Amino acid sequence: MNSLRGKLFLILVAATGLIWLAATCWTYVGARREVESVLDARLQEAALMVLSLASSNGVGASQDGGDSRQTAELLNYERQLSCQIWSLDGRLVARSSGAPNESLSDRRAGFSERLINGETWRIFTAEDAAKGVRVLVGDRIGLRDHFVAEILKGILTPMGLVVPLLGFLIWASLNRGLRPLRGLAEELTRRSADDMRPIATGRVPTEIQPVIGSLNALFARVKDALRHERDLTAFAAHELRTPLAGLRTQAQIAMAAPDEATRSAALRQILVGVDRTTRLVRQLLAIAKLDAAPEAISANQVSIGGVIEEVIEALPMSERAIPITVDPALKNIMVTANRDTLLLAIRNLHENAARHMLQPGAIRWSMEEKSEALAVYIDDEGPGIPQEEMALVTNRFFRGRYKSPLGSGLGLSIVELALRASGARLVLQNRKDACGLRAQIIWKIAPGGAPG
């Protein structure tokens, strides 16, 4: 069963039942002992009384003539007790009615038990050697059991009546005690899927507070994630619709152009717009991919120099004119990363450097190996990044003061995400030795381990 209420109910009922059972056993044992001792005392008392009566009758007690009187004396005990008076020489002097003819006990004195005619008897034997008589008084054990059973019945009957009431009370208190939980469950069920308001913690029992606290924290996180997602979608819509608006406008100009110069200018602008939109879509796809599965990409040993070479070889013709120097030592630097992800980061950094280049200038890839970190640098000779924009440039869709016409505002966000997935981090700073930006890719080296 998976209901908390059902479980608690079963546990409570079982525990109460067990306690009652134990109490009943205890009562049974106690009552039994008490009945035994009371009835034993009665047997003993009766035997001694009969013995004393026998003695007051003198020797006549041993004669048959006294029988009728004695028998009458013993009548009171008829139902419960049996009495026999034996002479010491083995004659049955007298017996109560209902008492068997054979001797109740072989014992000379004290208590004993014996099976007679299928019934167990408890017998007390008292002997008076001076009078020459032995008195045996006994009762049936079955009778004693009956007494104990009566006592138990007296206890168990009211209990039996109380049990349903108790069950009802337990059920009702459970219902009342668990009401806050049910209230919480109802509130959660009632909520619409996108309702992320925190649950009120006002009159909630302390046991549920941590649950509600965790839930509210979760709501807050989901709300943040949702808002972030919506912001991103809004930005993406804006960033896609703006170049589309540009393309449409330029197309209309090309159609309505009064002269050839205007038309070809518009067509050239359309090409620029298409290039930019293509790049933007590519960047959006890249960022969506990195967002979706930052952890799940497989990593292996990658040569940084090799990746840089691949990026440079794939450069479009228009960017081939920029002189590039690559430190040959980079070729031998291996890091643990996913090659495609690292390539994405390095390509975006290289494109950034190339796009912001002031003519004439060069791009330089270099590196530095320190004891605790491996740093790969790319230096450009562009305008750098204004200090007040430095913290913002990795924000999605942020386009700073010195933006390139092709920029999507996503490049550095992609670099940051891709480097994080490759175990590195991105540090941007304006060059101190010249005008331009130095982007640093930094891998922390674990003591004794390889970077990445």
Next chain:
Amino acid sequence: MRILVVEDDPVLSDGLKVGLGLYGATLDIVANCADGDAALAADEFDALVLDLMLPDGSGLDLLTALRSRGDRTPVLLLTALDEVADRIRGLDAGADDYLGKPFDLEELAARVRAISRRNEGRAAPQASYNGVTLNPARLTVDVGEACIGLSRREFAVLAALMDRPGTVLSKSDLEAKLYGWQEEIESNTVEVHVHKLRAKIGRTKIETLRGIGYRMRPVAP
């Protein structure tokens, strides 16, 4: 008509400059809020076309600041954020019209004409004075029965003069209507345009006040 465009996308702002230029407007383009503020403080425009998401802030802030200064320049918001709530927020901040991207160039030109016309207190689409009627959509002018095509500079000069027919506009006033900041102003161009205009619409329509400027000749009493 002189229009300021605040838009940071280079392809789109080039398209607006050329495209609205085809409809006879003179455009100045800036790419961020700060430059937009500076331009609005320095010059007077017949309309402002404003993007909302700009690199240094929201166009709404620029609009709010503009209106709180008491500036009545007609504003058309041009943005990709065109949910109903965004539109309401834009209009409530003081915009005169709203157009979502991507848009039709002709529609944009028509809307800009409409908001600037309303700002001049005119409801009729064609400005008309003393037998001269402007058709801004086609860059033509009706004089009596004749429909005459004008170049966009000529049209701009005539439209400026017809905005407030009684007032005199100096040569530099007209130059301001004709040229954006980046354009080289050739000397004598205003005189040349006025000369050509007179040749097309009739010698008597435009009056020269020597040393002061030009105006539409008042209707003879």
